[in-house]
Amino acid sequence: MMGFLSTLKYRRPAYVNKKQFLSSRQESESSDASLKSGQLGSSSGIPEALTFDRIISGGTCPPCTVRDFMNYLLYIEHSAENLQFFLWYRDYTKRFDEADTLDAKLSPEWTQAMEDESTVKIRKDAVEKMRREPKAVSIFKGTDFEKGAVDVVIENGDPFLTPPSTPNTKIAPSLLSGSQASSYRSQSRDAFSAASATQPFTIQPFRAEIDRVIATYIAEDAPRQLNLSSREQKGVIQALAYTTHPSAFRTIARSIEATLRRQAHPNFIRWTICNGNPARVTFALSLGVGTILSATAGAIVLTLSSAARGWRALFAIGWVLGIATLIAARKGMCVVLHGLHHRQVRPWELFFDSATSLCDESESEPELGGQRGSRDAKGNNNNNNSFDSFGSDSNSYEDEPWVVRYERRGLLRKVFDREVWIREPALRRIQDVIFVQALLGALVGAGLLTGVFVSLPAGRFF
Structure with missing residues (x-):
């Protein structure tokens, strides 16, 4: 009887506002237990069977699979880059640890002490910049923000930029064309110069792949730029200038994972509970x-x-x-x-994304398919493009054929x-x-x- 009554007290996961979460992310990350469980105190409506780890490991069925999670981030929350980077980083860490090559010693671990030292250096550079630009200091003089002026300069990045989708981690960087590799190397060098970092050794293992990650996720105006503050961006670039060891991503990887677990995941479960458009x-x-x-x-x-x-x-x-x-x-x-x-x-599941399938709906009933590929008889999406780890395009979808076709769909037809x-x-x-x-x-x-x-x-x- 008590179990039945407690079940009736169930409440959906509370909606977690993205901007508010990002502004208070550092405080929320103080609870390591909630990070591991994939839940917040305000998101207690998530059952054990639908935790973040369970979804990522493939232990759930539609519509709660990692594919559905990716589609939610891509089409609803517009932050698919977070999950794309998270999946790449997890795979990269595994591949780096399994790599048994002599050149692995050329990429030592980026320790916490090194990270702290880099943070201090970034702050000093910000102070020097303010001294060279006294007008910036005068804006805050005599206000409550005077003491925090340095932090304002450091945290001057836009934390709400929306990045694109991820490339295929199964494609080895060595298989890239010479022009592609050169382009990624050039973009990463520009990023190192902008962060006042020393140009790295190109003989380090996975250096070509790291150049591609920088050009895709970290550099300014990257197609899938992560929601990083200026300090986080400069810090990871300083680390990557020193090593290609996965520990160089420690800070931003922890930040991205916290966002996925504590903000995106509860919102995804809340959204999935809705059974109608x-x-x-x-x-x-x-x-x-x-x-x-x-x-x-x-x-x-x-x-x-x-x-x-x-x-x-x-x-x-x-x-x-x-x-x-x-x-x-x-x-x-x-x-x-x-x-x-x-x-x-879902709207993106209604139509094929191939030229042969873009026929008039009055001629033939379209099969149940995903925007980035069709679904089989079991409802599984057969296309993994949104799980690619790299790409030159963003995660925008406004120009995809299904968008226009769904907008033209009559209201009564949408209802049914x-x-x-x-x-x-x-x-x-x-x-x-x-x-x-x-x-x-x-x-x-x-x-x-x-x-x-x-x-x-x-x-x-x-």
């Missing part, structure tokens, strides 16, 4: 409100008439249906879809878009709990309304 949820909200108003109008008419009071209790059925539909829709769920344990397909089975048991259990909560809330609300109307004396106006 915005048009369907809006339709469900309208239907719930309309049902409640209709039942109430009917009860008012009977109250004003000379009919027996007992007939007014019949409208409790309408109130239960309307309130339950309204409560569920407020949480992004359609009760009809839930009854079937279905969800509507195709549905697929929800295969993840943990997600179905969460939706079951939310439905029961909505039903109990409806019973209470309908009971109160029924009691009020039944207790009123008949108006006998007709």
Whole structure:
């Protein structure tokens, strides 16, 4: 009984605002336990079966797989670069540790002491820059920000830039064309110069791949630039000028992982609980409100008439249906879809991304496919382009064919878009709990309304 009651107290993971999280990330990272679990105190609505580690390791079913997580970051949160870099870094660390070559000794570990020394140097350079530019100091003079002026100069990067997708880590850097390798090397050299770092030894292991990482994720105006502050950016470039050891990424890797675990992951679970698209949820909200108003109008008419009071209790059925539909829709769920344990397909899953499939929808019903490749009979996406670790393009998708086609789709058609089975048991259990909560809330609300109307004396106006 206690277990049932505790289940009914379930609350979806609270929405974590990206900007607020980034501004307070350093404070939130003080709790190592929450980082490992993939949860925040405010995101306790994530069951053990849907933790960050479980999703990344491939232990979940659609729509909660790492592919679905990547699509969410790409199309909804616009921060796919974080997961792309995280997956690359994890793979790179494994490959570096397994590399049994003599040149590995040329890339020693970047220790914490070295990192602290680099941070001090960056701060000193910022102070010198302010001294050379007295106008910058005068802006803060006499204000509460005077003491923090150095930090303002250091943290002058835009923390909300949105980077693109990742290249394929299975493609060895040595297989790059000469012009590509030269371009990445040139961009990385520019980054080292901008950070006042010494140009590195090119004979270090994985140096070509590191040049590509810098050009893709770290350099200014990189196509998939990570949300790094100026201090973080300069710090990692200083480290990479010294070594290609994975420890050179220690600070930013920890920062990116914290963002994924504590901000993106809870929001992804919250979003996945919704089984309908915005048009369907809006339709469900309208239907719930309309049902409640209709039942109430009917009860008012009977109250004003000379009919027996007992007939007014019949409208409790309408109130239960309307309130339950309204409560569920407020949480992004359609009760009809839930009854079937279905969800509507996402817009990017509706169309192929190949020339042969871009046919008129009136000619043939498009298969259920992903924007970056089709899905097989089991619903798995067969294309891994969004998991590429490197690329010269950004993660933008506005020019993809499905965007225009979906915008042209009629409102009624969006409301009744195709549905697929929800295969993840943990997600179905969460939706079951939310439905029961909505039903109990409806019973209470309908009971109160029924009691009020039944207790009123008949108006006998007709």
